[in-house]
Amino acid sequence: MTQKLINDGNAAVDEMLDGVMAAHGDLLQRHERAPRAIVARHGPRPGKVALVIGGGSGHEPTFLGFVGKGLADAAAIGNVFASPPPQPAVDAALATYGGAGVLFMYGNYAGDVMNFDMATELLELEGVEARTVLTTDDIASAPRDQRERRRGVAGNVFIFKAAGAAADLMMSLDEVERLARHANARTFTLGVALAPCSLPQTRRANFDIAAGEMEIGMGIHGEPGMRREALRPADAVVDEIMDAILAEMGAAKGDRVAVLVNSLGATPLMELYIMNRRVAQRLAEAGLIVHRTLVGPLCTSLEMAGASITLMHLDDELQRLLDHPCECAMYQQRRPGDADDR
Amino acid sequence: MTQKLINDGNAAVDEMLDGVMAAHGDLLQRHERAPRAIVARHGPRPGKVALVIGGGSGHEPTFLGFVGKGLADAAAIGNVFASPPPQPAVDAALATYGGAGVLFMYGNYAGDVMNFDMATELLELEGVEARTVLTTDDIASAPRDQRERRRGVAGNVFIFKAAGAAADLMMSLDEVERLARHANARTFTLGVALAPCSLPQTRRANFDIAAGEMEIGMGIHGEPGMRREALRPADAVVDEIMDAILAEMGAAKGDRVAVLVNSLGATPLMELYIMNRRVAQRLAEAGLIVHRTLVGPLCTSLEMAGASITLMHLDDELQRLLDHPCECAMYQQRRPGDADDR
Structure with a gap:
């Protein structure tokens, strides 16, 4: 429970x-x-x-x-x-x-x-x-x-x-x-689950993952993923995810991307930023330019442990739209230069 | 592990x-x-x-x-x-x-x-x-x-x-x-822990809490709290915390407060907002005015499960300072009226 x-x-x-x-x-x-x-x-x-x-x-x-x-x-x-x-x-x-x-x-x-x-x-x-x-x-x-x-x-x-x-x-x-x-x-996501969540009505785990295992590609409601594997170091997990996303995205050197490193719930910021370090390394190696990075619990599954990586393959239109200011309760996009104005 | x-x-x-x-x-x-x-x-x-x-x-x-x-x-x-x-x-x-x-x-x-x-x-x-x-x-x-x-x-x-x-x-x-x-x-916090976290170096739980128990007042490094009790419904937990904070704060009817309902890590937003519902009810009953509410994982203990409630007892000086804009990577305070300007 x-x-x-x-x-x-x-x-x-x-x-x-x-x-x-x-x-x-x-x-x-x-x-x-x-x-x-x-x-x-x-x-x-x-x-x-x-x-x-x-x-x-x-x-x-x-x-x-x-x-x-x-x-x-x-x-x-x-x-x-x-x-x-x-x-x-x-x-x-x-x-x-x-x-x-x-x-x-x-x-x-x-x-x-x-x-x-x-x-x-x-x-x-x-x-x-x-x-x-x-x-x-x-x-x-x-x-x-x-x-x-x-x-x-x-x-x-x-x-x-x-x-x-x-x-x-x-x-x-x-x-x-x-x-x-x-x-x-132009948006591609792949996640990995490390531990289950439970619905408020039952408080019972909605799936099982053995200690030392992870499931690549599990959905945000616990839908089956692509495969179960031994839990590996963060860099190896990120590499597996980035290989899959980059192969799909087909970007050319010099292209820009937006990055989201997302917690499924219980995985803390420390782990997300450790993952982002490797994401940034992989993007630099691929010759891609990171225009913006979001890190945090933005699309969660209650208290599930795990994370996902999203890349949006930008062009001028999409970059302009992502940069547009917004004012939501849980997501604010500041205006460019806001920090310098004051 | x-x-x-x-x-x-x-x-x-x-x-x-x-x-x-x-x-x-x-x-x-x-x-x-x-x-x-x-x-x-x-x-x-x-x-x-x-x-x-x-x-x-x-x-x-x-x-x-x-x-x-x-x-x-x-x-x-x-x-x-x-x-x-x-x-x-x-x-x-x-x-x-x-x-x-x-x-x-x-x-x-x-x-x-x-x-x-x-x-x-x-x-x-x-x-x-x-x-x-x-x-x-x-x-x-x-x-x-x-x-x-x-x-x-x-x-x-x-x-x-x-x-x-x-x-x-x-x-x-x-x-x-x-x-x-x-x-x-003028700032008062009390938390409750439901499940431990573990250091990256050991991956072992830094304390034990039995299923169906909680610890009121546990510190953010697992320091011993005030007491262990049966885990109760969220409203009862919030009431226990709010009773203690309100007794310390000694506010008068009509006074203003800022509220923070904070996750210690694994506790998701759904639970924090359920808690905030009761926080707001209690403050209304006490005749206090909520000037601002923050909800989320703002001071965490890795993936510890649990939450804390903070009240800042505002006066004109403190309210002005909290309202002042700021632009941090993980905390932005918009300018008053920002949403209307555009």
Whole structure:
């Protein structure tokens, strides 16, 4: 039984949202009719594409931490590791609709696809156009020629960020959708799990990993990965991940990338930065330029131990979108030169 | 044996720092002679008090994550859970000295006191005045009438922030020291541990907690707490912590506080926000006004499971200092109204 600071496991998501609103009411608001729809106070406005993200809980700061000016306008929140039903997505969309269409973005999981597709149909009945871009950055989850079957994982952070910036720059729905697809196509993630997590309802481990083993490519809900191996030193693990990502990405010398070294939950910053050291070495050896690096627990699986590495293969468009400022409860992008201004 | 993504346990801190510099070279630099001295690129300047923080590693983002414009000018970095020796503190101070004196701030631990005191003496030989303010926010670590014996824990975040803002506002050494002491005197933390961490060198648990138990007041290096009890629901744990903090703080109705709900490492955001829900309820019941809430892993003990709650009892001075913008690799304070400007 995992030791947890919770009350009733079945109330965990709603109580979490109460705590989020108590902390971040300056940036976020809860939809009055739909308590599982979290809406940005400062982003939505007339003429702007409404970007609505969402998915199961337990991945915090994904998804609700990325709602805010310059990123997502709203998030629809499901139970732990479970898709939200259609209604919060509909309510989130209508609450942030500015007359320029809605873009739904979420990881490619069957339950999410079903529920957001129903939300899209419900919005059509209201005369609101809603489109969908699925994230499919997890290279472990299907072969390279079946990218559309892959799952969305930590690369969400960069992909949502790019789309959110495009929307904040008042681009059209066609253009926001194009850039979201472009961002997804150029984002690659691979993770490694070292120890399981447990759902608040059961407190039982959702899988087993023997001491001295790791699982490469395990999904963020414990979906089977590519293989189990002996746990090796961090540099060897990073090399295995980087070999796979670099082979997929096909970048040329001098190309720029954004890097995310992500904790799945329990793995501390010390280990992430040790991993990032090797990531930076490998990128330098490949002649690639690191434009930006994020390190931390950005797409988690409750208290799972492990980490993932994401690379976004930048071009001028994507770099501009990643650099665009955003102001979310759990992700801020400062303006270039902010530190020098004062 | 804890599963860790590290290489050589003895190299973990230096490799972590390599990874930190690879990620945050726009904001941080390593002292050329002192690789364990991490210096802000944008903060230090002539006429400004140099604020140098530091302590053992394994608490990230404490301490190095709080180096940056508006907060600390530099940090001296020790081994895991071990004080830095005097030299990196001296080098950090000299590298950021602006002619207005140096303030050392760190948690009250015997090893840190010894080493920073030696650093102070070495600086005197160079004609540089250095003073010290110890943080003593952990109310579990000594009785109320012996505050000066208490340890410094997560409240560091607010206390350093207040002092860093005072220095950034170009206040004198006397004034920065006064405000740092004032901030410390009004900051109260109490934590609870649910599961141990392990040092990279040994990978063995640094203490044992039986399933179904918790330890109230355990220190961030596993120092013994006030008592062991049955693990109870989050609200009951928060109530126990809040009762103790509110009794110490002695605030009057209408007073303002800043709140930090901190993960010791493995405890995920979901649990922290569930705790914050109850924190906010208790503060509302007491008639206190929450000015700002931070939630997340800000002062950790590697992958220890557990959490702490910190309250800073604000007044106009402290509120102004907490609101002052800062730009660190792992802590940014936006300017008021930032989200509306764009």
